[in-house]
Structure formats: C-alpha cells, structure tokens
Amino acid sequence: MTESFRRSGDHHQGDDxxxxxxLHPGAAQQQHASSPVDPEWPPPPAYAPAGPYAVExxxxxxxxxxxxxxxxxxxxxxxxxxxxxxxxPTAAFATVQPEPAAPTKKRAKGPLAxxxxxxxxxxxxxxxxxxxxxxxxxxxxxASSSTSTNxxxxxxxxxxxxxxxxxxxxxxxxxxxxxxxxxxxxxxIITADGEIITNNHVVSGASSxxxxxxxxxxxxxxxxxxxxxxxxxxxKLEDAPSGLKTATLGNSDGVQVGDQVVxxxxxxxxxxxxxxxxxxxxxxxxxxxxxxxxxxxQGDGGGRWPFEFGGREFNGDTGSSTTTYxxxxxxxxxxxxxxxxxxxxxxxxIIGINSAMYSAASDSSSSSSAGxxxxxxxxxxxTVKADLADLRAGGSDS
Numbered sequence: 426m427t428e429s430f431r432r433s434g435d436h437h438q439g440d441d442x443x444x445x446x447x448l449h450p451g452a453a454q455q456q457h458a459s460s461p462v463d464p465e466w467p468p469p470p471a472y473a474p475a476g477p478y479a480v481e482x483x484x485x486x487x488x489x490x491x492x493x494x495x496x497x498x499x500x501x502x503x504x505x506x507x508x509x510x511x512x513x514p515t516a517a518f519a520t521v522q523p524e525p526a527a528p529t530k531k532r533a534k535g536p537l538a539x540x541x542x543x544x545x546x547x548x549x550x551x552x553x554x555x556x557x558x559x560x561x562x563x564x565x566x567x568a569s570s571s572t573s574t575n576x577x578x579x580x581x582x583x584x585x586x587x588x589x590x591x592x593x594x595x596x597x598x599x600x601x602x603x604x605x606x607x608x609x610x611x612x613x614i615i616t617a618d619g620e621i622i623t624n625n626h627v628v629s630g631a632s633s634x635x636x637x638x639x640x641x642x643x644x645x646x647x648x649x650x651x652x653x654x655x656x657x658x659x660x661k662l663e664d665a666p667s668g669l670k671t672a673t674l675g676n677s678d679g680v681q682v683g684d685q686v687v688x689x690x691x692x693x694x695x696x697x698x699x700x701x702x703x704x705x706x707x708x709x710x711x712x713x714x715x716x717x718x719x720x721x722x723q724g725d726g727g728g729r730w731p732f733e734f735g736g737r738e739f740n741g742d743t744g745s746s747t748t749t750y751x752x753x754x755x756x757x758x759x760x761x762x763x764x765x766x767x768x769x770x771x772x773x774x775i776i777g778i779n780s781a782m783y784s785a786a787s788d789s790s791s792s793s794s795a796g797x798x799x800x801x802x803x804x805x806x807x808t809v810k811a812d813l814a815d816l817r818a819g820g821s822d823s
Contacts, residue, residue: 574673574772574773574774575772575773576591576592576673576772576773577591577771577772577773578590578591582771583771584771585687585699587773588771588773589687589689591773592672592687592769592775593639593689593697593699594638594639594640594670595613595614595639595670595671595672595767596611596612596613596614596639596672596690596767597611597612597613597614597621597636597638597691598610598611598612598637598694598762599611599612599621599623599627599628599634599635599660599691599765600634600635600636600637601627601628601631601633601634602631602633602634603631603632604630604632605630608626608627608628608631609627609691609693609694609761609762610623610626610627610628610690610691610762610764610765610766611623611689611690611691611762611763611764611766611767611779612765612766613765613766613767613775613778614669614670614671614672615671615672615674616671617669617671618661618662618665618669619644619646619661619665619669620649620659620661620817621636621646621659621660621661621662622657622658622659622765622778622809623657623658623659623660623764623765623778624656624657624658624764624765624778624780624804625651625652625653625655625656625657625658625715625822626656626714626764627658627764627765628648628651628660629651629653629658631648634646634647634648634660637696638666638669639670639696639697641696642666644663644664644665644666645662645664646661646662646663647660647661647663648660649661649816649819649820650815650817650818650819650820651816651820651821651822652812652815652821652822653715653748653821653822654715654748654750654821655748655750655804655808655812656713656748656750656780656804657778657804657808657809657812657816657820658820659813659816659817659820672767672775673773673774673775674774674775674806674809674810675770675772675774675775675776675806676774676776676806676807677753677776677777677805677807677808678805680704680707680753680770680776680805682703682705682706683703684703684704684770684771685701685702685703685770685771686701686702686703686704686757686768686769686770686771686776687699687700687701687757687769688700688701688702688755688757688758688759688767688768688769688779688801689767689769690759690762690763690764690765690766690779691763691766692759692760692761692762692763693761693762694762695762698763700757700758700759701757702755702756702757702758702799703755703756703757704753704754704755705754705755705756705799706753706754707754708752709734709752709753709754709802710734710749710750710751710752711732711733711751711752711781712732712733712734712743712747712748713731713732713733713743713747713748713749713780713781714731714732714744714746714747715746715747715748716746731743731744732781733747734783734802739781739784740783740784750804750808751805751808752777752781752802752803752805753768753776753777753802753803753804753805754800754802755768755777755801755802755803756799756800756801757799757801758799758801759782759801760782760784761782761784763779763782763801764779764781764782765778765779765780766778766779767779768803775806776803776805776806777803777804777806778803778806779801779802779803780802780804781801781802782800782801782802783798783800783801784798
C-alpha cells in the first residue's frame with residue numbers, strides 16, 4: 426500500500442498523486458527521518474557502503490554494480506543497499522603489481538669468479554691468454570702474445586735496456602776447441618745447476634769447452650747431449666757457482682710478425698752484446714750442415730756458419746750432410762759469435778735460439794768484411810723445450 430502526502434489547503438485532483446518511493450514500503454518515512462532531499466534522487470543507503478577489499482596480492486577492488494563507471498556516487502558504481510544486477514565486484518581502480526621475483530642464489534663475486542675462469546683457460550692454452558687477463562685486471566704489463574711471464578721490472582717494461590738488464594746475466598759466451606780448430610758462440614743458462622742450451626754447430630766435436638759468464642768468470646763445461654737435426658746442444662758447467670741467473674723460456678707459438686725482439690750474444694768474442702729489431706717472418710725453412718768440421722769455420726774460416734735458404738747457399742758451402750728446420754726470421758743484428766745466443770721478447774722471455782745469420786762478405790778468408798745485413802734466423806724456443814728431455818738423455822746423435 427502506498428501513501429501520498431498533501432499540504433493543508435491542497436485539493437485532490439482526480440487520480441493524480443505523489444507516488445511513494447519506488448523501492449520499498451516505508452521509504453517515505455525514512456526520508457522524513459533524514460534531512461530533506463530532492464524526491465527525484467534516491468535516498469542514502471541504510472548503512473555505509475562497503476569498503477574496498479583485496480582479492481589477491483597487489484589488486485584492490487571497490488564493490489559496485491559492474492555496470493557504471495562511477496554512477497555519481499564515487500568509487501565503482503551504486504550503493505551497496507541497492508539491488509545488484511551483477512553481483513561480481515568491479516575491478517575499477519585496481520592496481521596490479523608484479524609479483525617479486527624469486528630470490529636468486531648468490532654466486533661468487535664477479536671479478537674473482539671471472540679471473541679464476543680465465544686463469545684455468547690460460548693454463549690450458551698458454552701465454553696467448555696473457556693479454557686477456559691484462560685487459561680484465563687493468564695490469565700495465567707490456568702486452569705480448571708469446572708469453573704470460575713478465576721478467577722485466579715494471580719500471581723498465583717494454584724497453585731494450587730493461588730486457589738487457591733482466592736477461593743479460595743468463596747469456597754466456599762459449600769457446601769450443603777440437604782437433605779441427607776452435608769456434609766461438611753463445612749460450613743460455615736454463616737451470617740453476619748450470620745447464621746451458623746452445624747450437625750443435627758451436628760445440629760439435631769439441632774436446633774442451635770453456636764458458637764465460639756475464640761477470641767475466643770462466644768455467645769448464647761438458648756436453649750432455651746433441652741433436653744435429655735441430656742444430657741444438659745441451660752442455661753443463663762443471664762446479665757451477667751458486668746464484669746463477671736462469672732465463673725464462675717463453676712460448677714461440679704466440680710470436681707474431683712485427684713483434685719487437687732483443688738479441689744478446691757474443692759476436693766476435695764481445696760478451697753480452699745487445700741488439701734489437703723485430704720478427705720479420707715465421708716458419709722459414711733454414712738448412713744447415715750437420716758436419717762437425719763445418720762448425721769450426723766460425724773460428725778459423727772467417728767466423729761464418731754456412732746455411733741454405735730459398736734454394737741459395739749463404740756463408741759458404743753447407744756440404745752434403747744437411748738438416749732443415751723451421752725458424753723465426755729477425756732483422757736484429759746478428760754476427761759471428763751470436764750462434765746459440767738468445768732472441769728475447771719485450772717481456773724478457775726467450776722465444777728463440779739464434780742459429781744462422783747472413784753475412785755480406787764474399788771472401789770467406791776475411792772476417793773483417795763480414796757484417797749483419799738484418800737477415801738472421803732463430804730456432805723457436807718451443808722446438809728447444811720439446812727436445813730437452815732427449816738432450817738430457819744424450820741427444821739423438823748419441
């Protein structure tokens with residue numbers, strides 16, 4: 426049953442009347458109980474609208490009809506007291522936040538782990554990784570693709586003077602005497618008890634050997650082993666003094682054309698002579714004599730060691746007994762007496778044993794006209810290292 430209200434003096438006119446509130450009986454009484462409102466507007470709810478609630482982490486939902494964006498009443502639609510055609514809550518004003526990522530397992534500190542990995546690889550592939558470590562650590566060691574050891578003091582890195590000072594004490598002069606004559610060459614100390622590597626043609630057939638150290642003192646030496654096919658020999662000092670300075674053997678596989686190098690030897694008996702240049706070429710086929718008598722030409726026949734290169738003979742006749750090996754070519758000045766001496770990289774590592782050099786002299790009877798023209802050859806140090814065990818056992822010529 427609905428009711429209408431008339432003011433005093435109002436007359437009833439037919440069936441026209443003011444309808445009761447359309448929602449439910451008694452709504453008019455509630456309207457009178459509250460503050461006056463426009464009858465065109467719906468009354469306020471019987472209770473406060475429900476507040477927002479969270480349905481899942483990071484998502485906030487305001488209750489509403491799902492049909493109206495705001496309905497004139499604020500958040501999300503109509504009042505909670507009204508009939509809801511769609512009871513599903515509206516996700517208006519929802520804020521969706523990404524779920525936090527699962528915590529990751531901590532690993533070792535980046536630089537330490539990286540350097541450890543690099544160190545393992547370096548051990549496997551040799552000195553070629555030195556440059557990579559240098560770049561990662563910021564170390565200012567002179568870059569060298571041939572070795573991973575820096576022998577030269579930091580204050581003199583990359584200088585010829587630094588290389589000479591660091592390696593010079595490891596280079597010796599060798600004088601060999603035989604029934605056929607005498608020869609002079611050089612050698613490199615490789616162990617603290619006095620092992621010295623040199624060329625086979627320097628000591629071949631020698632009945633006595635004298636070694637003069639960088640300090641000027643001389644010692645007798647004995648041949649441990651020779652390998653004429655590689656033109657290598659290993660000798661050892663008798664009663665070797667303590668405190669010998671040993672050389673560091675590098676890795677000739679990493680040498681590149683254009684690398685700076687230093688040569689140290691005793692040309693013409695001038696102990697400890699230092700020259701410098703670059704690596705001119707790799708893997709040159711050099712042919713030398715394996716005849717013992719040929720070695721003596723260095724002392725008695727003009728001081729030149731004959732060899733063949735590119736189908737031509739240099740420094741005399743190599744004879745019928747020859748051997749060929751792969752050599753490093755250098756333009757560092759080499760002269761008679763440099764044979765058996767060291768070819769060194771700028772970190773102070775031995776990368777080759779000087780073995781042959783071209784002399785422009787046409788008259789083999791005069792050593793005074795002989796001189797370096799920047800065409801020298803060295804046996805790669807990796808060839809030497811591969812042969813050391815055999816040389817210590819007497820060599821292939823025993």
